Amino acid sequence: MHALVVAEPGSVGLAELPEPVPATDEVLIEPVLVGICGTDLDIVAGDIDPDFVRYPVTLGHEWVGRVVNGGGALTDEGGGRAPGTLSPLAAGTRVVVEGVVPCWRCAECVAGDTNRCATYDEIGFTRPGAAAERIAVPRRLVHPIADSVPDESAVLVEPASVVFRALTRCKPRPGQRVLVIGDGTIGLLATRLIRLWSPASVTVIGRRAGQAALVATAGADAFITDESTLTDGPAADGRFNLVIEAAGAAESVSAAMRLVGRGGTVALLGYSGQQAHVPMPVDDLINGDITLVASFSYTSDAWRHVVTLLNSDQLDLGFLITHRFPLADWRQAFDALQSPAGPRAKVVLERKPSSA
Ligand SMILES: [Zn+2]
Ligand SMILES: [Zn+2]
Structure with missing residues (x-):
């Protein structure tokens, strides 16, 4: 599959990567819209604290997608929250996915401060991001989006949670x-x-x-x-x-x-x-x-709050999308992000989902 990969600082482009193979606690997702931001440019330039990125890395930490394979039911050990069962997700379900991957065991995670997890791990930074045709992510980080929420609003959950x-x-x-x-x-x-x-x-x-x-x-x-x-x-x-x-x-x-x-x-x-x-x-x-x-990043709690606001129609963020480009035109997207001309908020890369 194709993915937008930063091989090392200064070297970015579409690369051919092997298909991700989801583990038993993971879900396979097809990204639909992927936002890019100044942090992506920093990753490309190498202007980011080396503790917070691991090269080579597939970009994409702001995104909305559709479930391809929702996996089986899982026991959720709870971490700082009550344990429970996570049901499988139907193929086609639109979802957003927390990017920070907490360990759920360290003192910070147990206290709910998952943004400060002792083991920093984040989609699009230390593990592959969503600027790709498919991505496998931990089931417990996946949040379904209501039908009433447009993709253009859902794609902003990450910066909104921050x-x-x-x-x-x-x-x-x-x-x-x-x-x-x-x-x-x-x-x-x-x-x-x-x-x-x-x-x-x-x-x-x-x-x-x-x-x-x-x-x-x-x-x-x-x-x-x-x-x-x-x-x-x-x-x-x-x-x-x-x-x-x-x-x-x-x-x-x-x-x-x-x-x-x-x-x-x-x-x-x-x-x-x-x-x-x-x-x-x-x-x-x-x-x-x-x-x-x-304030650094977002907690799992903040993410859930923002998803609840969107799903209950109390928040609409779609007005922020000012530019969209196909994934293949990532260069133009990066140029738009840096261009001083015209009104600009969120620039997104778009990947039409395969016919469901
Ligand atoms: Zn960002
Ligand atoms: Zn932790």
């Missing part, structure tokens, strides 16, 4: 003034998801005026491309209770610490680069009684 987990750590309260820094996919997801906590207002600061329509659709009350309008303009009636840094830039982290109000929270969601260091206004943070939240 954002959802970070937001839950911030313990948002209704009526808060929220600032999102960043107008890319993560900023747009944060804007959409923070609405679940009924904030008083959501303001987005971005760099690309062309993102305005996407930012509005995500649920922002205001979109600005010049920070000075926050301190001098009509919005200068106070600082923010929650500032979400989703731009992944050192200067945005500084801006976040400057713009948060007393008693407020700064959430760090964007990677600024391994070498990035930010001076910290220590006295201001102490005097402001500020909480700094940094």
